[in-house]
Amino acid sequence: MNASLALANGRVFKGDGFGAETTVVGEVVFNTSLTGYQEVLTDPSYRGQMVCMTVPHVGNTGVNREDVESDRPQVTAFIVREISPVVSNWRANESLDSYLRRHGIPGISQVDTRALTRILREEGVLHGALCTDGSHTEAELIELAQDWEGLNGRDLVQEVTCEESYYWSDETMGEWTPVASGGESSLWRGTTKSRQTSPLVIAYDFGMKHNILRRLASHNLRVVVVPADTPAQEALELDPDGIFLSNGPGDPAGVPYAAKAVARLLESGRPMFGICLGHQIIGLALGAKTFKLKFGHHGGNQPVSDVDSAHIQITAQNHNYAVDQTTLPHNVEITHLNLNDGTLEGMRLTDRPVFCVQYHPEASPGPHDADLLFAQFAQTVHQFHALRN
Secondary structure, three states, rough: EEEEEEOOOOOOEEEEEEEEOOEEEEEEEEEEOOOOOHHHOOOHHHEEEEEOOOEEEEOOOOOOOOOOOOOOOOOOOOOEEEEEEOOOOOOOOOOHHHHHHHOEEEEEEOOOOHHHHHHHHHHOOOEEEEEEOOOOOHHHHHHHHHHHOOOOOOOOOOOOOOOOEEEHHEEEHOEEEOOOOHHHHOOOOOOOOOOOOOOOEEEEOOOOOOOHHHHHHHOOOOEEEOOOOHHHHHOOOOOOOOOOOOOOOHHHOHHHHHHHHHHHHOHHHHHHOOOOOOHHHHHHHHOOOEEEEEEEEEEEEEEEOOOOOEEEEEEEEEEEEOOHHHHHHOOOEEEEOOOEEEEEEEEOOOOOOEEEOOOOOOOOOOOOOOOOHHHHHHHHHHHHHHHHH
């Protein structure tokens, strides 16, 4: 089917449609990952965005049930140079086209993705409108893109967070056990580990990727995931040994309730680890400011430097906003910087066991350079747990 992608600057790209036949509006960004399109599609941090892949050939490995990072594709639309007509992988359950069609997500192929990426790199993130059902003219699509309200200040987290708390463990083979009201016994259903031997981490779901939960559980941590708007007091009543703040979509200024809760959680003195949006929310809770990047960081090849060593990490990232390091309070130590643009990539508090990073150390898709951060957090949580018991 014929498809048209119109940008708010008036540029129109024609191509072949795949996935769902519909018309959508969103924020157009580019991703430089060479592999892992299934993880990209299902990353909740992409809510509200159309993703243009810079790798030219997509779809040859199909889609499988194991590599998803959430229960459905989260992107508004998918833009590629060429979609493979053949699926060739023993793990595949269906084609990319079928998967997106089943979930109502449109895509466009045969697009000059190099030209589109250069436009976004030079002009910054743009609003776009994609039509794959022939219901709009090019002029109408340009108008839709220009009139779209955008993502600034919007609360996209409520569209991707869990509806109720649940317990997660590798022991349950990924089956989620809801946290029922009725005492501690319901909280530990499905696990043989006792409270005395395994620390408890409360994980705030701002758009949690599944592999984050796998990595936390792999370090002998019991994990209870709570909705994004859970009050701090309610989380502390579970008596956790650590707090984790997940990745998520959109503008951190759009979730003031999260910063309010985290400010209270910081006062508890418990170990805390934040990733991506969680990193930005910690910044806001400390009184810092955030700002929007020109075209964001999206891909698996972002170089990050430890400021106290010569160690360089190649990292996976997906965000359009960053913390303004000049607005941080005196008890914050900057730990990581982006080598492309110098923006803040990591920080820790000097007076509490709290640290956070802007990138995605769970590596879905890779690389795995930053996975050690989960071990560092787990060690701190286990030490805190041991002191209490």
